[in-house]
Amino acid sequence: MTAALRIDGCTVAFGGLRAIDDVSLDIPGGAITALIGPNGSGKSTFVNMVSGQIPPRQGKVLLGGEPVQGLRPDRIVHRGLARTYQVPRVPKDLTIDEVIAVPLLYARSERPMPGGARSAGDLARYCGLKPDVGTRCGQLSVSDLRRLEIARALACRPSVLLLDESMAGLSLEDTDQVIGLVREIHASGVTIVVIEHVMKIIARLCGHAVVLNQGKVLAEGAPHAVLSDPDVREAYLGKGFKL
Template identity: 35%
Template structure:
C-alpha cells in the first residue's frame, strides 16, 4: 500500500468539501477519481499534495503519517502533481521549465543534473521538438505535456493528474493516454481525476467515485460502470451519464 487516507474531512465555512473519505491505493496502479462538478475531487487532490490540511482524518504514505507534512516535504518524499489549469513559467523555455521541476524536486539536483533529467523527460513525453520554445507560445496540448514533464522531473513515486486530458482533441487524448500508460509501466503510481469516461475507464485499475464530498463507490471500471448509484450521481450532467453508461 503506497497511499492511504482514513476518514478525511475538510470544510470551507459551512460547505463540506470532503466528508469522511477513506481509500487505499496499491503501488504501481492507476487509481481514477470521478464525480460530478463540485464533488470534492480537486479538494481531495489538494489534501493529498499538502495544499490543504484535513480537519479530520489521516493520510499515510508507505505507512508514514504525512497528514501534517507541508507540500515541499511531500514532494521530497515523491508525490508530484499536475494542475487542472496549466501553470507554466511562460517566459522560460520548455527545457528550463522542466529543469525547475528537477531542481526543486525529490533529489534537489544541481543545474547539470537537472538538465540531463529534463532532456530525458522531454523526450519521454514527446516534447523534444519544442525544447527551446517559450512555454507561453505552446498550444494547449503541448502545455499539458509540459505540465506532465515538469511533474515527472521530480522523479515521483506517486503522480497526481488533475484533468490532464481536458481540452484535448480525440487524437491528442489517445496520445496522452499512451504516455500515461507508459508512466505506469515505469513503476509510478498514478492517481487521476478525469471527466472523459471512456479514457478513465480504459486507463484505471480502480476507480473511486465522489459526490457532494462523499465517497459513494469504489471498484473496477466494470463495477463502476454498472453501479446504479454512480449513474444516478451523473444524471445532473446528461453527457457524463451517457458516457458512463456507454463505458459498459
Template identity: 35%
Template sequence: MSEGSSEILRLDAVSRRFSGLQALRGVTLGIKQGEVLGLIGPNGAGKTTLVNTICGVTPASGGTISFLGKDITRIRTYQAARLGLSRTFQIVQPFAEFSALDNVAAAALFSQPGESLKSAREEARAHLAFVGLETQATQPAATLTLAMRKRLELAKALAMKPKLLFLDEVNAGLNSAEVARATRLIHELAAGGITIVMIEHLMKVVLNVCTRIAVLHNGQLIADGLPRDVIKNPAVVDAYLGQQYAQRNATGG
C-alpha cells in the same frame, strides 16, 4: 493488481472544511502500489480538493493520511514533493517566459534541492523527449499550444521523480488525437511502475487506463471498485454517469 499488493497511500476519515462548506466528508480510501486509480464524480464533488489535501496545499480538517507508512496529514507541499508525491494541475500555468526545458528543470530542483542546474537540465531533456517536446525545449512556454502545455505539465511532474502521480484532467480541452497520445503516455508510465491517480471526465479514457475507480459525490466516497462494477452502480449512475450512459454501456453502444 494482486490482493497482496501493499498500499502506497492510505486515507482514513479525511475531511476538509472551507468556512461553511464541507468539501470532503470522511473519505477513507487505500491506493495500492502500481495501480491506476480513476477518481471521478461531478464538478464540485471534491476531487481536486482531495488531491490538494493529500499534497499539502490545503491541509485536512480531520482524519489522517499516510504515504508509504508515514503520517503526512500535516505535510507541506515541498515536503510532499520530496517524498515522491507529484501532480499536474487542472489549470496549466507554466513559467511563461521560461523555456520548456527550464520549466522542467525548475520542477526537478524544487523536489531535489541538492541537484545541480546542469543535471536538472539533463533530466529535463529526457522528460521532454518522453512527452514528445524535445524540439520545443528552447521555446518559451507561453508560445506552446494547450496540448503542448499539458505535456509540459506532465514532464514537470515526472521531473519530481514521483512514486505516486496525480493527474488532474490532463485531457481537458484536447482533441481526440491529442487525448489518444496522452493516454499512450499514461499507459507507459503505469507500465514503468509509477502509481497513478487520475481525475478524469472522459469515461472512455478512464475505462481504457484505470484498474480501479473511486467516485466522489458531495465530498463523500460513494463507490470504489473495478471499473465494470462501478459504472453499473445505481448511485454512480444517478450522481454522475446518467441513465443514457448506463443504457449505452449495457448495450455496448
C-alpha cells in the same frame, strides 16, 4: 495490494461546507486509479489535500505508510508525490527547459525517472514535446502545455503521480498519445491517480475507480462495475449512460 496512498477519516471544510467529509480510501500501489464524480463532488479538494495545499481538519494522509498531513507541499514532493493542474501553471516567459529544470534541481530524490531520463531534454522528449526545449511556454499549444505539466511532475521523481484532467481539451489523436504516455509511466513503476470526466478514457486506462459525491465516497472498485452502479448513474452519469 499495498496502499501507496491511504486516506484515513479525512475531512476538509470551508465554513459549514464539508468538501471532504470523513473520507477513508486506499489508492493501491502499482495501479492506475480513476477519481471521478460530478462537479463539486470534492475531487479538486481531494488532490489539494493530499498534495499539502489544504491540510485536512481531521484524519490522516499516509504516503507509503508514513503520515504527510500538515507537511508543506515541497516536503510531500520529497516523500514521493507529484501532481499536475487542471489549468497548466507555467510562467509564459520561461522556456520548456527552465520549467523542467527547476524540479530536477530541487526534488532531492534518488528515485529513477521513467524512460531512463536524466535531463530536462530527456523528459521533454519522453513526454512527446515537439518544440525545442528553448521554446518559451507562452508559445506552446494546449497539448504541449499538458505534456509539459506531466514532464515537470515527473522531474520530481514521484512514486505517486496525480493527473488532474491532463487530457482535457485535447484532440482524439493527442488523447490517444497521452494515454500511451500514462501507460508507459505506469509501466515504469509509478502509481497513478487520474481525474477525468471522459468515461471512455477511464474504462480504457484504469484498473481501479473511486467515485466521490458531495465529499463522500459513493463507490469504488473495477471501473466497469463502478460505472454500472445504479447510485453512480443517478448521481453522475445519467440513467441512459453507455460506454
